[in-house]
Amino acid sequence: MTNRSFEIVDVxxxxxxHSMRHAFTKEQVRETARGLDKAGVNYFEVSHGDGLGGSSMQYGLSKVNELELIETAAAECGQAKVSVLLIPGIGTKYDLNDAVKAGAKMVRIATHVTEADVAKQHITLARELGLKTIGFLMMAHMASIEKLVEQAKLFESYGAEVVYVTDSAGALLPHEVTERITALKNELSIEIGFHGHNNLSMAMANTLAAVQAGATYIDGSLRALGAGSGNTQTEVMVAVLEKMEYNTGVDLYKILDVANDVVAKYMPRPQEVTGSSLMMGYSGVYSSFLLHTEKAAKRFNIDERDILVELGKMKAVGGQEDLIYEVAANITKKKFAVAPKP
Structure with a gap:
């Protein structure tokens, strides 16, 4: 096999x-973590869908406290390590400290692609806590390559050990991923990662483009379980990379077992490209908006695709979930407006 090392981070x-409506149980986390560890995955992420501190009315309340889930997952780790996500403004330094006490060994500090400057103190703290520290540039399709490089350099200057191109909306195409990963490889001295969503059915193709351009951290999710149409499917990624003679270090049979025997049994629905999630990729809308949009469409009795198109025009980003209902209300007003009498 090609002498190359990848870190497949399972999310x-x-x-x-997001897809589970933040209702993971301890047993589901325990069995999944145990399977990932046995399969040889080095890092897997455990947090509320919107990161540490995300359990709220705005983003959705967790069924089980995330610190308990982190502890549960960490207890199953022989060689694997638990990672967490922190979005400044949602998670705090106190949440990060608590996550470390619960067993987290890596953190991904996530910001909008143009707002890396808000993460300096969080990255500094993460390094002080001895965590593997990663910068996560979300909604990467919304910035020029020049801006992406500029923001990635900020993450690097703060102490990030890896910087991710994060296709939060599943809006990028393979050549666009290649351009972005190549630019970061040319301009940064740290490792580069890629996180994809499948809203345009491009997640696997985009991940391969990232790998071939030099990314060494790549994200996947078992059975593609994730926001929108889900993520690059971990077990598929392992199989494809193995066929291409890359060395992932992950046991294909064992990763298939945890995907099919554990995750498939608790998934609320199959992850597939639907009309609504497809529109997310097409319009460039944050993947975690899907369930909120479906709920708003039912409440206002309108087509959820219309909501997504408007959100795309507004360039809505994570943290603006309240806009979904505002947009839905405005569409309803226009739909049922009575024309003035002549």
Whole structure:
């Protein structure tokens, strides 16, 4: 096999939280973590879908406190390590300290692609706590390559050890991923990662483009469980990379077992490209908006695709979930407006 090392970071227990409506149980986390560890995955993420501190009315309340889930997952780790996500403004330094006490060994500090400057103190703290520290540039399709490089350099200057191109909306195409990863490889001295969503059915193709351009951290989710149409499917990624003679270090049979025997049994629905999630990729809308949009469409009796198109025009980003209902209300007003009498 090609002498190359990849870190496949599995996000089933974090990004999958969106699809699960943040209702993971300890037993589900325990069995998934045990399977990932046995399969040889070095890092897997456990948090509320919107990261540490995300359990709220705004983002959705967790069924089980995330610190308990982190502890549960960490207890199953022989060689694997638990990662967490922190979005400044949602998670705090206190949440990060608590996560470390619960067993977290890595953190991904996530900001909008143009707002890396808000993460300096969080990255500094993460390094002080001895965590593997990663910068996560979300909604990467919304910035020029020049801006992406500028923001990635900020993450690097703060102490991030890896910087991710994060396709939060599943809006990028393979050549766009290649351009972005290549630019970061040329301009940064740290490792580069890629996180994809499948809203345009491009997640696997985009991940391969990232790998071929030099990314060494790549994200996946078992059975593609994640926001929108889900993520690059971990077990598929392992199989494809193995066929391409890359060395992932992950046991294909064992990763298939945890995907099919554990995750498939608790998934609320199959992860597939639907009309609504497809529109998210097409319009460039944050993948975690899907369930909120479906709820708003039912409440106002309108087409959820219309909501997503408007959100795309507004360039809405994570943290603006309240806009979904505002947009839905405005569409309803226009739909049922009575024309003035002549």
């Amino acid at each position: 089933t227990l974090r990004d999958g939280s």
